[in-house]
Amino acid sequence: MKNKKNICVVGSGFSGLSSATYLADQGHNVYVLEKNSKLGGRARQFSSKGFTFDMGPSWYWMPDVFEKYFNDFNKNINDYLNLKRLDPSYKVFFEDEIVDIPANYESLKELLESMEEGSGEKLDLFLNQAKNKYKVGIENLVYKPGLSIKEFINKETLSGVLKLDVFQSMHKHIRKFFKNEKIIKLLEFPILFLGATPKNTPALYSLMNYADIKLGTWYPEGGMHKIVEAMVNLAEEKGVKFYRNEEVKKLSYLDNKISHVITTKNTFEADYVICSGDYNHFDQNILNPKYRSYSKSYWNKRVLAPSSLLFYIGLDKKLKNISHHCLFFDKDFEKHAEEIYSTPRWPSEPLFYASFTSKSDSSVAPKGHENMFLLMPIAPDLEDNKIIRKRYFELIISRLEKLTKQNIKDHIVYKKSYAIRDFKKDYHSFKGNAYGLANTLFQTAILKPSLKSKKLKNLYFCGQLTVPGPGVPPSLISGKVVANELIKNS
Secondary structure (H helix, E strand, O other), X not given: OOOOOEEEEEOOOHHHHHHHHHHHHOOOEEEEEOOOOOOOHHHOEEEEOOXXXXXXXXXXXXXXXXXXXXXXXXXXXXXXXXXXXXXXXXXXXXXXXXXXXXXXXXXXXXXXXXXOOOHHHHHHHHHHHHXXXXXXXXHHHOOOOOOOHHXXXXXXXXXXXXXXOOOOEHHXXXXXXXXXXXXXXXHHHHHHOOOOOHHHOEHHHHHHHHHHHHHOOEEEOXXXXXXXXXXXXXXXXXXXXXXXXXXXXXXXXXXXXXXXXXXXOOEEEOOEEEEOOOHHHHHXXXXXXXXXXXXXXXXXXXXXXXXXXXXXXXXXXXXXXXXXXXXXXXXXXXXXXXXXXXXXXXXXXXXEEEEOHHHOOHHHOOOOOEEEEXXXXXXXXXXXXXXXXXXXXXXXXHHHHHHHOOOOHHHEEEEEEEOHHHHHHHHOOHHHOOOOEOOOHHXXXXXXXXXXXXXXXXXXXXXXXXXXXXXXXXXXHHHHHHHHHHHHHO
């Protein structure tokens, strides 16, 4: 763009911060409107009674994406974050044993070999394929805007796509290599959060296994919100202005363009608008009906990734037999997946995840105390009330006590729950989802809701309901993709 433009970014999650910074770097006047009092979207943080909790994302995967982001601005991520690789990467609780997943690859192969003879060598083959998928996916696919099939019609991309196993399921793909059910669960677990059962998720997403095993699980000292703080600092260096407690209520239009963004407090002039908040909410509730890109029925037909029931817990003692990340696979994996995706209902015997950041970081809990974050994936748009939350809390804590062989409940000094109605209230989250759209075959690339409005010349979208998809690294990428597209088309 030749002339300096006023660009309004709605929402301060990872995609919003990313798009704002790329555009400000080009010399534009960029301002971010955030409806909540704190920046970061789902990656907000709060403190109470000496405990500090990340509210949403807790896994630092795909470190190369974060490094690339800061490198784009001639910055080094280590100038902003103190990162350490976790070892073990995580601990897994099966019904009959507890397994630490080592960060060292050879040690991991030995572990798998002890479960299934020949699986070490098979892991090499499996991850070599996954590495190629990761390379093609990250280098050629995820940075495409997904506006036309023509984006993918070139020799390099097509040759890569043929090797991506787009039309084979993760369920079949993993079982071509492994027979042991525990190994299968370990390799399928990232899929549970991508938004479909392994049977309905393309084998392309074995790239997540490469990210997990080869690139590693990391932790930014101080918590995941430190990434938000780093991005905000960088954005402000570039001149981005932030306005908190500014919920967008309506828009003014002129010549098939948005001219002004109107919040609860102010009116902002805009040459361009980027929505990084909930796409459905903006499309269906903020836009004038004649400017909506999609119908209500279109949205209701989208397959959503899960919501979550979350608990933020402070304990007055240190726990035994735990790691920073703990996965509880002591119940039927497929049954829980079906209760999320196939027959949506509150799960009968849920799997769950626990994070104890205080195992790695003394700053997030008082001395001698433990910081505990519990997450149970659930179907979106379920009934959500105090009675249901209490029932599942009792269930999860009882299982946690039994599996870790210690009393936990009597040592709780702080407790807060968060679920579907909170996601709706805080983020206008469509059906209370936590992760965006499911990564199914028919919701990939050009089949996702478009990053560019079909009706308004100056409206764009980024985040987890558009390309490339859910998760923190994809959201960073989404911001870059939309910024590039806006620059190209203006």
